[in-house]
Amino acid sequence: MKHRDPRGHWILLLLGGLVLGVALLLNGAARGELGESPGRVAADSGVEPPASVTGGGPVVNLADGPMRSARPKPRTIALTFDDGPDPRWTPQLLDVLARHHARATFFVVGAQVAQHPGLARRLAREGHEIGNHTYTHIDMSTSPDWRIRLELDLTQRALAGTVGVKTRLMRMPYTSTPGGLTGPQWTAAQRAGRHGYLVALTDRDTEDWARPSADEIVRRAVTSARPGEGAVVMLHDSGGDRAATVAAVDRILTTLSAEGYRFTTLSESVGLPYSSVRASTAERMVGTALVFAQRASGWLIAGLATLFGLAGLLTLTRLGMLLSLARVHVRRVRAKENVPDPDPPRVSVVVPAYNEEMSIEATVRSILDSDHRAPIEVIVVDDGSTDDTARIVAGLDLPGLRLLRKTNGGKPSALNAGIARARADIIVLVDGDTVFQRDTVRTLVAPLTDPTVGAVSGNTKVANRGGLLGRWQHIEYVIGFNLDRRMFDVLECMPTIPGAIGAFRRESLASVGGVSDDTLAEDTDLTMAICRAGWRVVYEENALAWTEAPSSLRQLWRQRYRWCYGTLQAMWKHRGSIREGGRSGRFGRRCLTYLTLFQVALPLFAPAMDLFTLYGLLFLDPWWFAGSWAAFVGLQTLAGAYALRLDGEPVRPLWALPIQQVIYRQLMYLVVIQSLVTAVLGARLRWHTIRRTGTFTPDGRSVPARPSA
Template sequence: MAARHKQARDPRAHWLLLFLTLPVLFGALLFQGWTQNEVDGAPTKQDCTDPVPRAAADAGPVLSVEGGKVRSASMPAGTVALTYDGGPDPKWTPRLLALLKKQDAHATFFLSGAKAAQYPDLVRKIRADGHEIGSNTYTGADLGTASGVRSALELRLTRSAFAGADGFRSPLLRMPSTTTVPTLCGAEWPAARDASDDGYVLVAADRSGQKPADGLVRQFSQTSLAYRETEQLLADPDARRFATVSEGVRDTEPALATAAATTRASGPEQLLGTGLIRFQDLGRGFVDALTLILTIAAGLGLIRLFVLILFARLHVKRLERYRPGSPWLREISDPVTVLVPAYNEEAGIGGTLRSLLASTHRRLQIIVIDDGSSDRTVEIAYEYADRDPRVEVVCQTNAGKAAALNHGLKYARCPYIVMVDSDTVFEADAIERLIQPLAHPAVGAVSGNTKVGNRRRFLGRWQHLEYVFGFNLDRRMFEVLECMTTVPGAIGAFRLDALMGVGGLSEDTLAEDTDLTMALWRAGWRVVYEERAIAWTEVPTSLRQLWRQRYRWCYGTLQAMWKHRRAVFEVGPAGRFGRRGLSYLFLFQVVLPLLAPVIDVFMLYSALFTSSPVKSMAMWIGFLAVQMAVAGYALRLDGERRRTLWSLPFQLFVYRQLMYLVVIQSVVAFVGGSRLKWQRMHRSGTAAAAAQHIGRTADSRDLPVTR
């Protein structure tokens, strides 16, 4: 027994891994957004205010600038330098290469560094076919209007991409948004001069009207139009030779040709380039994966909301065969044993017992099982036992809630068992309503409706919405689908013979209520939901308490799911529960929460950095609107005021993230084999007072008052 409750050290390394991984992924997202011009979009060329310097006015299309001196060259007569900007393009680059190869022509491809990193195979193919490669910057940013840091980054990253793709360095540069030398005007000229100082040879295009017979540098983009115009130019009889830029100027300006020659990149440059390509692949793959995940998650989320609404409506109208009032179902008036496990519950045990004794179902055996309390829990319970013979008190050394309930079962004298938490306050008719579905011979257990009593503060409101919008809507669906996953420990009714048939409550998991419910399904019993049996509970009032409670719940649920995993392959009620209930829990309470932090990072990225933040925000608001509509319907079904809905949007920014982290911690602890002990929540006894304030509890003025 002691081994079951021994707590191992909580896993901590995964938090470090998470906090290290998320920034890397966010950085990859930002870099991918930058390469697509969604983050810090590439500047566009501004209209020139100053022409190019006089020294460059008559310069040839291939030039370098050294201080104020311009050195340039043109193609020899009859030589055409075909140049293609952008790409490589997976559709048109191979077609252009095939066309050029057919004519035994060579060309110069001015590639985007980002595209070169994305399609390194095409880079290698271009060079293998004898063509030349130059830089068109990394993202196609206009260097004239870009900052100095941005310009340097555009050129250096492109150089790294070339080194990583095929291990070469190219000094050729075509500045984006420019054509002929006169377009290197205004702010472009200082940028051109800086690039020349960095060792680049600038390549422009000849003016329109220049003929192949005179020598020509022709500029194309990698498009269908470029393909057609290339075909026409290759057929021009005046074009006697199709050469790369460096080959073309070799005869007219040998020194410039030498400066323009491609060289081998160093080992460190190639290693850095390979890392750049891998990092860009990571960002691109991450974006693609997240887009798919978001699409699936959004689709599943919307489907889940609509399915919940559908089954909630069916639940309102259905299952008369399980309902009291059906002509063939007798009304249960038999004695009922109520088990109340308690450990240091002096703040709430009195309110629980008062509400039970005020029940309209008078034939009760109320057993308080003290689990080794060190406060006044036992004294208060004995006060009620002295006043009312229906109350009995038994004690045991501290062994956990499941052991306490099993101990109480030994003293049960009634065919029906109701299990309650010792911080729960019952409506006067709750027990009477709760036990009626047990009149159906196939029903082994009934889940009641647990409501949040202390809901005045934000944390309480959020949990109130979760109970109504999440837990209760799920239970309505589970009943219709016959796969109820949990009869809550706060309020649940059972057949005594069903309990005994499964060996009572198992102490193998921390979610003894979920474990028991699953065991009942596998034993052939059905479990239903009676939403009119209402009990009020006290929920955690601090994030620390909430974390501890939900950590235990989630960890215990994972234990129970693993323990009963074979139900998926069974037949009858067990198989229906396994294939429907376990699959639902795995998908919506394990898988999606594990992906949620990464999805949130992507949503933040989309809202802050992409070119369409309005679209991202509109999608988020639309999904929120659907959630609020479904939550409003759930509140109406539960007879609750809908004014609480105003706190739902805030829940998505704090509460939801906390629940996701709980799932991550629980999964890591479970997979790592860590043991978690029962963690008791500090009680303040506010459930009874809150329930009375809302006006839903029974009058108990004639019953003992705790001190």
């Protein structure tokens, strides 16, 4: 089979991951909590603002020449609103201003402008002035100069991309009146002045961010030490519930208009030219790109949140199904414990072998050392091995052992060759790296006394479970594979009898034409075909087979890539069973639906769950997301403890489960993604074999002791 394994898409995947990371950081940085509570206190800079500033007007020019400040003209009020635009509150405030034919100044947060460009355009269209309030509402007094410049520049880009203008007017977050300026804030104001900005403060701070009553907001806005003086009034149109602010603004406009005050923009109130100028074409293009990136990152987060919910729902659904049906399986097994054993059938064991010199002797000896009371023959099919596999088997000279040599044709052809030479009607198929317990053959073939059972899956155990990778695979075999098989047994829709251990009725094999080489997962393809032919396929938990799992991440990737890709091929091949009736239709609707949801869709959604959890830890409520992750791992651990108990295994390996969720699970997700990409691109894979490390001694004595019942 020609190897055409796609490689270029990994570059696309890495680039996609980079773009995704930038989008998450952009959105996360823009989602900082807005309001009047700085994240940290600025260190004392040793520089205090001069008296000419603290005692001067609310508009300070530090851009050119000596420092100058300005106050609003008499009976002129400049209403200013910080932190918006907000999709709920800004439109309500604009409606109030429109009813009173008043104009105001809005100090906008760049990220909010990018997220709600229509509101920014409405501000400009209705004649209101726009000022810069940084991109993410940072505390400029605690930020370095490069961050201040970046925040102000990004907001300018957002305005250029939405409104087509730039503004010279800015207000620093967390500032109020000139007299309230601290040394660090004065230093930050000077930095902004060097970048060409007019710094806006306020005369009357309503402190509506603290959510006082509308009456209190009105009182703070209209109270004046000198009758008839002009004022800059600070309010907020975002950052929380602004219902009181909306009500207060209506009353402020009504009250002060009746007293002869007029309401205009901040620049006009102090006699300065309009602060906004038209942005260049290049600036508008850059701004449009920024706005699109910001909005796209918002859509991305919304999508991740949706997938987070779907993945969590699917995970909990699968866990509930596995545990509840595993309990049903346990009751069924216990009900059969006192049924007397029938006369044991004669068994032929077929062992396909390709370059298995490290383990083949242990495999053969463990099978022939069986306590099965009927004759057992072992047929080792050497599929053109280039090592000493055939020589080792030929040198054993054990009763019941036969060696069949053939040119290399792949595992399905080796299995079919052995099945054709087998003399018994009950045929056990075993991989060449597998070791049996003494009672494995006897317990494995026992369910075949039921004439409706066409095949039996045994219980595969990881022998080399000493290292962390081995423990992870051991946990996966017990929790994932074996709990799944208990459920499939109850639902009568077994998709896979593992190549390591399976017993078949000759008649069931003949009914599907033997082992097909249409897919890379010949064991899954064969099992599905037998189910579609109307046979029952059951799981025998006490039939243990010890196998050597991959000992490196590279080998593990190759193995799981082949398994996953082959399973996708088998699912596609047998998709027609969904429309069929009888046992075949029940198999298709139950099994293929389950596999599609939980072994294809869930691994695709689950990375979104992990990404959104990481995003939540960094930018949202870290305690909630940490608690959710801990609860998820806790449920997995409880399920794992139950699965290990059912298999008679100790629960000690579960200490590795949290680490498995962080590393191993991500690897399995990538395997599914790689397999789907390979399938969509139509690429074909060659047969992959893992490198054996010699886990088993020739007589199989390195197999762990049988777990207690």
